[in-house]
Amino acid sequence: MDPSFATEPSSGGLKLRLKGRWTIDAPGLEAQANALLTIAANQHSLILDLSALTAMDTAGAWLIDRATNAAAKTGDEAKIEGATSAQEILLQEARYRSFEKAEPQRGSALVALLTTVGRGVAGIVDDLHAGVIFLGQIVNALLQIARKPSRLRMTSVVFHLDSFGLRALPIITLINFLVGCIVAQQGVFQLQRFGAATFAVDLIGILVLRELAVLLTSIMVAGRSGSAITAEIGAMKMREEIDALRVMGLDPVEVLVVPRFLALLIALPLLTFVADMAAIFGGLVVGWAYGGISPATFIARLQNAIALNTFLVGLIKAPFMAGVIALISAVEGFSVQGSAESLGNRVTASVVKAIFMVIVIDGLFAMFFATIKY
Amino acid sequence: MSDTAPITAPSDAIAIRARGVEVGFGSRLILRGLDLDVMRGEVLGFVGGSGTGKSVLTRAILGLVKKSAGQIQLFGQDLDALPPRERQEVERRCGVLFQQGALFSGLTVLQNVQVPMREYLNLSQGLMDELARLKIAMVGLRPDAADKFPSELSGGMIKRAALARALALDPDILFLDEPTSGLDPIGAAEFDELIATLQKTLGLTVFMVTHDLGSLYSICDRIAALADGKVIAAGTVAEMLASEHPWVRSYFHGKRAAQMTPP
Incomplete structure (x- = not known):
C-alpha cells in the first residue's frame, strides 16, 4: 500500500494518521512527506499516529521525524503515538538532523577563465620541470647501473623488449606497408602527368626513410607502449605498490622505469628498420602493379636516389623518440592520484603529449639536418 | 552441524538457501557441495580459515562467480532462473559491503x-x-x-x-565481507551496534563474513563455519563452543578466543 495520511481532529490538537508503507521505494513517498511537512509546520500541536503503518524504513523514519521536528519548532507539542518499540528505536536512530549545505563557490566567469588559462600555462612549466627531474633520475639510475651492472634487471628488460618490440611487429609492419603503398600510388599517379612516373621511386625512398617510417612507428609505439607504461605505473601507484618499493629501499625509477626505458630505446630503432623495409616493399609492390615499374628498375632507381645518410637520418631519430615516449609515459604514470578517473586522464595525457613531442622532435631534426646539409 | 539446519522451516522464513553449491577455479574446487540456510531477520556470522572460500560463497550468492553445480535461492527465488528484470528486483533488495569497500x-x-x-x-x-x-x-x-x-x-x-x-x-539483506577489519575496537563496536539496531528495527537479514570474535559473540544469532568447501558446523555461539570439530574447537577455544568471554 502506498504511503498516505489522514487528518483527524482530536482533543490534543490535530491528529494525523499515517497509513501504508513509508519506505524509500514506495511510490509517492516524497510527495506525501512534503505534504505532511507543510501541515506540521503550520500546526501548533500535532499528534502523529503510527499504528496503521504497515512498514517504515530509515528514510520513512527520517521523513516522519522531520515533520515532528518542524511542528515542535512552531508549537509546543508534537507527539508520536502508536509506534512499536522497534519503530521508536528507528525514529531515534534515523532522527532528523539538519545538514548544512556547502555553498558552491561562485566567482566571476572571467576570473575562472583566467585561472584556467593560468593553470594551463603553469602546467606546461611544471611538466617541463617534472620531465627534467625525471630525466635526471633516469640518468642517475643508469650511472648507478653502469657502476654495478648486476643492478640492471635484465629479465625485466627482455620482458618489455618482447612486449614493446616483438609484439608490435605485425601492426608496425602492416601500417608501414600500407603507407608505402599509398605514397607509391600517389607518387605514380601525380608524376605520370609529367611523364616522370619512375621518379616515384625517389619519392618513396627519401620520404619513407627520412621521415615517414620513423614517425609512424613512434606514433604507434607512443599509443601502444606509452599508454601501457602509464597505466602499469599508475595502477601500481594507486595500489601503493610504488610506496612499498620505496620502503623496501628500492628505487622505483631503477626498478620500473629503467627497464622500460632501455627496452624502448632498443625496440624503437629495430622497429623503425622493419618499418623502412615494409614501406619500401609496399612501394615496390604498388609501383610494379599500378605504375608498371619492374622490381629490377625500382631497385636500380632506389640505389641512385638514396644514400646511406638517407637511411641514417631516419634511424638516428628513433632513440630520441623512444626516450621522449618513455619519459613522458613514466612521468604521467607517477602522477596518477587515487581515483580511476585520474588514471584514465593520465593515460590520455601521456599518449597525447608523447605523440605531440614525437612530431615536434621530428620537426626539430628536419631543421637540424637541413642546416647541416646531411 | 549443517545437516541439522532446519530444512523443514517454511520457505518464506529463509532468506538464502544454498544446496549442493560447487564453485571451482580451473581444476581446483573451492566449494564442494555446500549447503546453507540463512533465516530471515537473523545475523549469520560466517567463519573459516583464509582461502577456504568465504568470499567466494558470498560472490556465488550474489551471482558474481559462476557455480558449476548446485542451486542458490534468494528470498525463495533462483537468481539464475529469473529473467533480467526480476533478477534486478531481487538484487535491489541486497546491500553489499565489499572487503575493500569498492x-x-x-x-x-x-x-x-x-x-x-x-x-x-x-x-x-x-x-x-x-x-x-x-x-x-x-x-x-x-x-x-x-x-x-x-x-x-x-x-x-x-x-x-x-x-x-x-x-x-x-535493503532486506545485507552482505558484509569482513566489515570490522581495519576498524579500531571502538569503531568496530559502534559498527556492530548499528548492524544490530538495523536488524532489530528493520528486520534486516545479515550475512557477515568475519573473523572478529567480538562481532561473533555480540551480534550474531548464528554462526556457520566453513572448511573443506562445506559448512562443517552451524549454530548459536553456545552450540559452536560445544562443537567437537577440531577446527571449530581450535577457533573458539584458541588463545585469542580465550581472552574473550562469550555472552
Whole structure:
C-alpha cells in the first residue's frame, strides 16, 4: 500500500494518521512527506499516529521525524503515538538532523577563465620541470647501473623488449606497408602527368626513410607502449605498490622505469628498420602493379636516389623518440592520484603529449639536418 | 552441524538457501557441495580459515562467480532462473559491503551513496542529498566526509562509507565481507551496534563474513563455519563452543578466543 495520511481532529490538537508503507521505494513517498511537512509546520500541536503503518524504513523514519521536528519548532507539542518499540528505536536512530549545505563557490566567469588559462600555462612549466627531474633520475639510475651492472634487471628488460618490440611487429609492419603503398600510388599517379612516373621511386625512398617510417612507428609505439607504461605505473601507484618499493629501499625509477626505458630505446630503432623495409616493399609492390615499374628498375632507381645518410637520418631519430615516449609515459604514470578517473586522464595525457613531442622532435631534426646539409 | 539446519522451516522464513553449491577455479574446487540456510531477520556470522572460500560463497550468492553445480535461492527465488528484470528486483533488495569497500573512486562519498537511489528511485535531488547525508551520519562518519573522494579517506572511513552505500536503499539483506577489519575496537563496536539496531528495527537479514570474535559473540544469532568447501558446523555461539570439530574447537577455544568471554 502506498504511503498516505489522514487528518483527524482530536482533543490534543490535530491528529494525523499515517497509513501504508513509508519506505524509500514506495511510490509517492516524497510527495506525501512534503505534504505532511507543510501541515506540521503550520500546526501548533500535532499528534502523529503510527499504528496503521504497515512498514517504515530509515528514510520513512527520517521523513516522519522531520515533520515532528518542524511542528515542535512552531508549537509546543508534537507527539508520536502508536509506534512499536522497534519503530521508536528507528525514529531515534534515523532522527532528523539538519545538514548544512556547502555553498558552491561562485566567482566571476572571467576570473575562472583566467585561472584556467593560468593553470594551463603553469602546467606546461611544471611538466617541463617534472620531465627534467625525471630525466635526471633516469640518468642517475643508469650511472648507478653502469657502476654495478648486476643492478640492471635484465629479465625485466627482455620482458618489455618482447612486449614493446616483438609484439608490435605485425601492426608496425602492416601500417608501414600500407603507407608505402599509398605514397607509391600517389607518387605514380601525380608524376605520370609529367611523364616522370619512375621518379616515384625517389619519392618513396627519401620520404619513407627520412621521415615517414620513423614517425609512424613512434606514433604507434607512443599509443601502444606509452599508454601501457602509464597505466602499469599508475595502477601500481594507486595500489601503493610504488610506496612499498620505496620502503623496501628500492628505487622505483631503477626498478620500473629503467627497464622500460632501455627496452624502448632498443625496440624503437629495430622497429623503425622493419618499418623502412615494409614501406619500401609496399612501394615496390604498388609501383610494379599500378605504375608498371619492374622490381629490377625500382631497385636500380632506389640505389641512385638514396644514400646511406638517407637511411641514417631516419634511424638516428628513433632513440630520441623512444626516450621522449618513455619519459613522458613514466612521468604521467607517477602522477596518477587515487581515483580511476585520474588514471584514465593520465593515460590520455601521456599518449597525447608523447605523440605531440614525437612530431615536434621530428620537426626539430628536419631543421637540424637541413642546416647541416646531411 | 549443517545437516541439522532446519530444512523443514517454511520457505518464506529463509532468506538464502544454498544446496549442493560447487564453485571451482580451473581444476581446483573451492566449494564442494555446500549447503546453507540463512533465516530471515537473523545475523549469520560466517567463519573459516583464509582461502577456504568465504568470499567466494558470498560472490556465488550474489551471482558474481559462476557455480558449476548446485542451486542458490534468494528470498525463495533462483537468481539464475529469473529473467533480467526480476533478477534486478531481487538484487535491489541486497546491500553489499565489499572487503575493500569498492567505492567508486571518481565520485564523492555523497555521490557514492546516491548511486543506487539515483538508479532505482524517483526522488528529488534535495531529498536524495539529505537521505544520503543521513546514511552517512548513521554509519558514524563526520558530515565533512560526505564531500570527500574515497582516496582521501582512511581505511576505516572507507568501510563506513561503503556501509552507507550498502544501506542506501534500506535493503532486506545485507552482505558484509569482513566489515570490522581495519576498524579500531571502538569503531568496530559502534559498527556492530548499528548492524544490530538495523536488524532489530528493520528486520534486516545479515550475512557477515568475519573473523572478529567480538562481532561473533555480540551480534550474531548464528554462526556457520566453513572448511573443506562445506559448512562443517552451524549454530548459536553456545552450540559452536560445544562443537567437537577440531577446527571449530581450535577457533573458539584458541588463545585469542580465550581472552574473550562469550555472552
